[in-house]
Amino acid sequence: MALRPFLLLLLLAATLLITQAQGIGSSASDCCLKHSRKAIPSSVVTSYRIQGPESGCLLPSVVFTTKRKRKICASPMDSAVQKLMQDLDKKAKNDKSSKKGQTQRPRRKPRKQRRQRA
Template sequence: MALRTFLLLLLLLAAALLITQAQGIGSSASDCCLKHSQKAIPSGVVTSYRLQGPESGCLLDAVVFTTKRNRKICASPTDGTIQKLMQHLDKKAKNDKNKKKGQTQRPRGRAKKQRRQQV
């Protein structure tokens, strides 16, 4: 009798697991792009991007740009202007990283003279 109860509980647990997997609970596919935007994306409003594809659990290959207002824009990764925008963001990120490394060095040039306060 105990074996039957155990097998029944095991079967119920397996069924619950399959149902949650079928509903997509716990998967990262919940924020996938479903289509590409056809509008031009100005480079001044975009701060970063990420790639989306089958390896991330999404059906559509896309580039997901994040704007300054934290909005997401989906674009085609094969579009030439999108590839240029991605290269621009990569260069900008590399330059920002180099600037942060350079801040630890002493400042160049003369320091401003401080005025003495007269008492």
């Protein structure tokens, strides 16, 4: 009877080892393997993120996201990439500051209050 809990524990340990070996739950599954050599037009890019050893990836890269939700990997050392990153940072900063001054309007007109009958 003591064999059953041991087998269950062994099965659980084997399952954990297999999932770790397959990389399930790993954030490194979307790492860039190479950089794009083509120029990236600023009109199609909406955002970026930086990946490197701290995020579990071997190749340091800047990952741009396009309007069509595509990912483009670029070298962080490229001057055109750095300029594009600065432009996106300025645009994000301007968007935040312009939204601060706006007041939100109600989406629909408020209901008229019902008159209480005496």
